[in-house]
Amino acid sequence: MIILGVESSCDETAISLVRDGHEVLANAISSQIKDHAAYGGVVPELAAREHLNNVRPTLNQALAQADLELEDIDGIAVTAQPGLLPALLVGAAFANGLALSLGKKVCGINHLAAHIYGGLIERQDILTKPEAFPLCALLISGGNTQLFIIKKSGDCELVGSTIDDAAGEAFDKAAKILGLPYPGGPIIDRLAKTGNPEKYKFPRSFLPKTRSYSEENKLNFSFSGVKTSLLNLVKKTWKDGHVPDEDLPDLLASYQDSIVDVLSTKMKMAAESYGARTLLLCGGVACNSAIRERVQKMAIRSGKELILTPPKYCTDNAAMIAGLGYHYLKNPEHVSDFVEASGRAPIIENLPVFT
Ligand code: ATP
Ligand code: MG
Ligand code: FE
Numbered sequence: 098m099i100i101l102g103v104e105s106s107c108d109e110t111a112i113s114l115v116r117d118g119h120e121v122l123a124n125a126i127s128s129q130i131k132d133h134a135a136y137g138g139v140v141p142e143l144a145a146r147e148h149l150n151n152v153r154p155t156l157n158q159a160l161a162q163a164d165l166e167l168e169d170i171d172g173i174a175v176t177a178q179p180g181l182l183p184a185l186l187v188g189a190a191f192a193n194g195l196a197l198s199l200g201k202k203v204c205g206i207n208h209l210a211a212h213i214y215g216g217l218i219e220r221q222d223i224l225t226k227p228e229a230f231p232l233c234a235l236l237i238s239g240g241n242t243q244l245f246i247i248k249k250s251g252d253c254e255l256v257g258s259t260i261d262d263a264a265g266e267a268f269d270k271a272a273k274i275l276g277l278p279y280p281g282g283p284i285i286d287r288l289a290k291t292g293n294p295e296k297y298k299f300p301r302s303f304l305p306k307t308r309s310y311s312e313e314n315k316l317n318f319s320f321s322g323v324k325t326s327l328l329n330l331v332k333k334t335w336k337d338g339h340v341p342d343e344d345l346p347d348l349l350a351s352y353q354d355s356i357v358d359v360l361s362t363k364m365k366m367a368a369e370s371y372g373a374r375t376l377l378l379c380g381g382v383a384c385n386s387a388i389r390e391r392v393q394k395m396a397i398r399s400g401k402e403l404i405l406t407p408p409k410y411c412t413d414n415a416a417m418i419a420g421l422g423y424h425y426l427k428n429p430e431h432v433s434d435f436v437e438a439s440g441r442a443p444i445i446e447n448l449p450v451f452t
Contacts, residue, residue: 098171102419105188106180106208108139110151112159113415118423119221123162124416127151137273145183152191174422177205182440189438204425205436206418210445212236215410215417216379224451233373235364238380239265242318246371251450257316264382267320274328285349286385292350299323299355316367361391377404381412424449
């Protein structure tokens with residue numbers, strides 16, 4: 098089955114063609130980063146307008162990449178929730194219209210479940226291996242930070258999440274404070290490489306042995322404090338609020354280290370609490386070289402299998418949508434003729450049963 102995936106939940110217009118949930122025939126992405134950079138973040142109405150401009154050219158690009166015609170596809174999967182509603186509406190309307198005109202089935206996909214699936218596109222062996230479960234997935238993206246335990250195929254439980262900012266926001270807001278371009282993650286990752294992570298001290302919220310820790314927030318996260326702490330440090334240390342270039346690597350390495358420390362420690366705690374056999378790191382922040390390295394070390398030490406999502410499937414893409422869509426569309430009960438978009442989504446409780 099060849100599924101056409103459509104993603105428009107934020108500032109990437111993405112179209113993919115994926116065969117049988119894993120063979121990625123095309124993965125076209127049109128990013129709007131330049132359009133939103135001046136605002137230091139994504140403007141929903143601007144995003145919607147750009148999706149409208151870009152969706153058809155991106156589809157053409159995907160069809161050309163795969164050397165396929167629209168008639169060759171068997172179904173359409175589209176991000177239905179959660180995300181920026183004006184942006185989601187464009188993708189859903191496009192997918193619905195396409196499905197109607199082609200006489201194909203369509204299904205709505207939860208964007209966060211798709212981020213998890215991003216790690217499984219090239220690891221289909223895991224799906225049918227009962228001994229790989231429970232699987233502990235840490236989703237770290239621009240708008241979410243969530244810990245899931247997937248006990249078995251078809252059964253997913255949210256065991257922790259952020260109570261305020263997402264990990265990606267901690268990067269993006271730090272960049273804004275420091276006058277660095279949006280999105281902050283990639284540039285902070287690069288600049289931090291040459292810095293000393295022990296130069297500055299940043300809080301590690303909700304970690305055991307810190308004042309903020311409690312049993313109740315054992316597997317939860319809070320990243321608004323670390324951002325405020327950066328703002329205060331900058332104001333106190335550099336009088337005009339401008340951090341000189343030579344001080345950025347140490348400052349960013351220390352800041353990044355506090356985020357990485359919290360993320361990897363919580364993932365380890367969740368994996369231990371639930372006896373997870375496999376770890377999966379996904380979402381845009383999973384591109385970060387420091388978190389990848391830290392989680393890799395942790396996995397080796399604890400003897401767990403680790404799935405590090407390939408960077409191209411970490412940030413928003415439609416291969417993860419089409420891939421997960423395949424597992425829904427092959428099951429008639431999930432298929433619909435019309436997908437409704439919604440900005441918010443219920444907590445994910447199940448992924449399809451992968452067979
Ligand atoms: P969500 O999936 O929660 O709706 P989103 O789709 O906007 O949010 P993604 O596309 O998954 O998020 O990821 C974008 C985020 O990833 C941004 O916050 C960006 O700064 C961050 N990011 C990308 N690359 C890196 C990196 N190398 N290091 C840290 N963060 C990164
Ligand atoms: Mg994005
Ligand atoms: Fe995303």
